[in-house]
Amino acid sequence: MKISIIVPAYNEEEAISFGLEKFVSLGYHKKYELIYVNDGSTDKTEEIIRTYPVKIFNHHVNKGYGAALKTGIRKATGDKIIILDSDGQHNPEYIEQIVELLNEYDMVIGERNKESFQVKRRQAGKNLIRRVGEFLVEQKLPDYNSGFRGFDKELMREMLHLMPNGFSMSTTSTLAFLKEGYTIGTFPIQVEERIGRKSNVRMVKDGSKTMLLLLRIIMLFNPLKIFFPLSLIIGFVGFVWGVVGFFISSRLPNSAIIILSFGIIMFFIGLLADQVAMLNRIKR
Structure with missing residues (x-):
């Protein structure tokens, strides 16, 4: 079993040497295929990577974490x-533990323990995504957006057309593997505070991206799970309003008919969205 290690990098001149030195000291550059993807860095990230015995591929512009x-x-x-x-x-x-677990699981995720460093202001958004994800796949999620993980290359290549170019690739890949019935193993890791510059994630900018991500996840993995209950609620409201209107004025209110029609339309939109989502998830 040949192992490839991929590390995306964008303007990490202060931190990039940490991992590179570790790889060399552990002898991983001789044991595994080490690939660094320089995602359009404008600092000395590329220069530093080239001084080490690893493969490097460059993006001429910053395309995003997922694209790298x-x-x-x-x-x-x-x-x-x-x-x-x-x-x-x-x-x-921790890589040796992932390699060992990949003999048993299709995907292995390093789950951050309680002592791991995490930015508190992101917790609300992460918890919301987790709840939506668990509702869609109908099971508990592991550390769904952990960036330290391993997986079978061919299984992931079949799903690359589903993966976004941005920061949400970890989330999407976790849900995709669960939705397709692949096995996911976990093991505990401790994550430290990042070295050098602050994270690119911003509350306002990426808060809107989080909401769009939620909508994308819903439409990609289980749209009927949302549309069907919504159509029932709207239909029930229309039915109740129609009954009340009939007893008050001895006729069905036009608004009740409109609401009932909207509920029926919502149901069929959900069926259509579910079929489109299924077609999108066809393996390539």
Whole structure:
């Protein structure tokens, strides 16, 4: 089993050496295929990477976290792929545990323990996404957006057309593997505070992205789960309003007929959306 390790990097000149030094000291550059994807960095990130015995692929412009991972996955020659961040939060020493678990699971996720560093202002958005995700896949989610994970390359390549180019690729890939019935294993890791610059994630800017991500997840994985209950609620409101109107004025109110019609339309839109989502998830 050949292993490829992919590390996306964007303007990480202060942190990039941490992982590279660890890889070399552990001898991973001889044992595994090490791939760094420089996602349009404007600092010395590329120069630093080139001083180490690893493969490097460049984006001429910043395309996003997910796009960098896609490039690495397409270029990788390994049967299994491990990804981790380049900002010093993830310790490469955990890689051996992932490699061992990949013999048993299709995807392995490093679950952050209670001592791990996390930005508190992001917790509300993460909890909301988790609740929606668990509702859609009807099971408890592991650490769905952990950036330290491993997976089978061919299974992921079949789903690359579903994956976004932005920061939400970890979330989408977790839900996709669960929805397709693949096995996911977890093990505890401790994540440290990032080295150097602050995170690119911003409350206002990425809060709106989080809401769009929720809508995208719903429409991609189980739209009928939302549309069907909504159509029932609207239909019930229309029916009750119609009964009340009939007893008051001995006729069905026009507004009740409109509400009932809207509920029926909502149901059929849900059926159509479910079929489109199913077609989108067809393996390529």
